[in-house]
Amino acid sequence: MSRNILKWGLMAILVSLALYLILALYAQREFVFAMLFLVLTASAVFVFVNRRMYAHRYIYPAVAGMTLFVIFPLMYTVGIGFTNYSASNLLSFERVQEQILARTYQSEAVRYGYELYQTEQGYVIYLEGQNQNFQSPPFSLENGNAEAVPLRPAASAPTGEPLAMRDIIKNRQALGALTLETEDGRMLTMVGLRDFAGIQPLYELSENGALTNQRTGVTYFPNHDTGFYQSAEGERLSPGWTVNTGWSNYERVITDPTISGPFLQIFAWTLAFSVFTVIFTLILGLLLANLLQWDQIRGKGFYRTMLILPYAVPAFISILVFKGLFNQNFGEINLVLENLFGLRPDWFSDPTMARSMILIVNTWLGYPYMMLLCMGLLQSIPRDLYEASAMDGAGPINNLMNITFPLILKPLAPLLIASFAFNFNNFVLIALLTGGAPDIIGASTPAGTTDLLVSYTYRIAFQDSGQNFGLAAAIATVIFVVVGALSLINLKLSKVKV
Numbered sequence: 001m002s003r004n005i006l007k008w009g010l011m012a013i014l015v016s017l018a019l020y021l022i023l024a025l026y027a028q029r030e031f032v033f034a035m036l037f038l039v040l041t042a043s044a045v046f047v048f049v050n051r052r053m054y055a056h057r058y059i060y061p062a063v064a065g066m067t068l069f070v071i072f073p074l075m076y077t078v079g080i081g082f083t084n085y086s087a088s089n090l091l092s093f094e095r096v097q098e099q100i101l102a103r104t105y106q107s108e109a110v111r112y113g114y115e116l117y118q119t120e121q122g123y124v125i126y127l128e129g130q131n132q133n134f135q136s137p138p139f140s141l142e143n144g145n146a147e148a149v150p151l152r153p154a155a156s157a158p159t160g161e162p163l164a165m166r167d168i169i170k171n172r173q174a175l176g177a178l179t180l181e182t183e184d185g186r187m188l189t190m191v192g193l194r195d196f197a198g199i200q201p202l203y204e205l206s207e208n209g210a211l212t213n214q215r216t217g218v219t220y221f222p223n224h225d226t227g228f229y230q231s232a233e234g235e236r237l238s239p240g241w242t243v244n245t246g247w248s249n250y251e252r253v254i255t256d257p258t259i260s261g262p263f264l265q266i267f268a269w270t271l272a273f274s275v276f277t278v279i280f281t282l283i284l285g286l287l288l289a290n291l292l293q294w295d296q297i298r299g300k301g302f303y304r305t306m307l308i309l310p311y312a313v314p315a316f317i318s319i320l321v322f323k324g325l326f327n328q329n330f331g332e333i334n335l336v337l338e339n340l341f342g343l344r345p346d347w348f349s350d351p352t353m354a355r356s357m358i359l360i361v362n363t364w365l366g367y368p369y370m371m372l373l374c375m376g377l378l379q380s381i382p383r384d385l386y387e388a389s390a391m392d393g394a395g396p397i398n399n400l401m402n403i404t405f406p407l408i409l410k411p412l413a414p415l416l417i418a419s420f421a422f423n424f425n426n427f428v429l430i431a432l433l434t435g436g437a438p439d440i441i442g443a444s445t446p447a448g449t450t451d452l453l454v455s456y457t458y459r460i461a462f463q464d465s466g467q468n469f470g471l472a473a474a475i476a477t478v479i480f481v482v483v484g485a486l487s488l489i490n491l492k493l494s495k496v497k498v
Helices: 002-027 031-049 051-057 060-080 093-101 165-170 172-176 248-255 257-292 300-312 315-325 332-341 351-379 383-391 396-424 427-433 453-462 469-497
Strands: 104-118 123-128 133-135 179-181 187-192 195-201 203-205 211-213 219-223 228-230
Touching: 002 031, 031 051, 031 060, 060 469, 093 203, 093 211, 104 187, 165 172, 172 187, 248 257, 248 469, 257 300, 257 351, 257 396, 257 453, 300 351, 315 351, 315 427, 351 396, 351 427, 383 396, 396 469, 427 453, 453 469
Parallel strands: none
Antiparallel strands: 104 123, 104 195, 123 133, 179 187, 187 195, 203 211, 211 219, 219 228
C-alpha cells in the first residue's frame, strides 16, 4: 500500500512539474515547445499507467530522448528552412507591433525651462512654460526614482534660491534619469541642462493595422509576405516578424548565383575532402599496419605506441599545433621548405594550398584509426595464403593487391562509409585551422574556399550580419539528406556483412 502511495505521489509531482513547465512555455509564447512537452508528458503518463504498456516502460526513456534531441530538432530545422527566420525576423507579429508602438520621442513642442531647489524634505523642481507652470513635491536624487515624479500646477516658484549651474551639472546624471508626470498623463524628461521636454509615442496605430510616424508623417503598412512594416516607397521598419516563405530559401540556393555558385563549390569540396581523407588515411593506415605485421621488424610494441599517439592526443590540440607549424611567416614547415628548396607556400591565403594543408592535417589525425582497424583485420587473414603466394614467387605488392586488400575491403566498407560521413561534417577541423578562409569572392553570404557545408551553414547562421537562420536551415536539411543516404548505404552494407 505504501509503495503504491509513493509511486503515485512521485508521478503526481513529476506531472505537476511538467505541467508547470508547459504553462510557462505557453505564457512565453513558445507554443511549439509547449506542445512538444505536452505530447511527451501525455505519452509518458499513458505508458507508465497503462498495464498493457508495461514492456514499453523500459524503452520509453530512449524513445523520448530521441524525440527530444533528434527528431524534434530535425523537424524544427526543416520547418525553419521554409521561413524568413533571421536576426531581423525573430519575433511574432504581435510582439513586433508592441515593440514598435513602445517607441517614443521627445517633443520639442512641449518644452519647459526648470529650476531645482533643495529643501529639508528633498529636492523640488519647478517648471516654467508659456501657458502653465508646474512644481513637484520633494523627492530624492541620491537613490534614483523608479516611478515618475508627479507635477502639480504652480502659480509661482518656491521660496528660496534655486541651485546654481554647477550643482545642476553635478546632478546631471540623476536628473537625466528622472521622469516627470503631469496631471493629464504627459511624461517629461530632461533634454538639456535647463530644459525638460514631453515624451510622445513615435508611432500611432490605425484601424487597418498601419503605423504612422508622428514626427515624419510616414505611414507603414504590414507586409505579411516579407514580414516587415513597409512604407509606400519600400522603406522598412525593424524588427520584422517570422512568416512562411515556402521554398524560397531552397530556390535561392539554386537560382541566386551569389549563393548557388559558392554552395556548389563548397559542396564539391566537401565531397572531395571526405573522399580524399578516407583514401589517404586508408592507404597510410593499411601500409603501416602491414609494416607492423612484418616479422623482421623488432620493437613492434614501441612502434605501435608511437604511431597510435596522434589518436590519443585531443584533436583540437593537434590542429592548433599544425596551425602554428603551417604559419606562412614563422612556421617551421615554411622555414624548412625555404632553406631546402627556396619555397614559401601561402598555406592560408592560396585556396589550393589551404585545401592541401587541410588534407595533410586530417590524414595525420585519421590514419591511426585506419591503422588499428587494418591491424585487427589482418590478424584474421590465414597465413597459409601468404605462404602459398610466396611459393608462387609473389612479392609484397602482389600480396597486398591480390590477398590483403580484397579480403579486408568487404568488412572495412561500412567503416569507410562511416568515416566518410564523419568527415562530411568535420566542423572542428575547419573552424580551428582555417575558419573557412580564404573567402570566395562575389559571395553574398559568408563563404570560404575551405568551408565544408557544415561550417558554411554555421557561418550563415551565426557570423553573417543578417544571421539568416532560414537559409542555414535549408542548407542543413540538404546536409541531412546526404548524410542520411550515406547512413542507409552503411546499413545495407552491414547487412551484407552479416
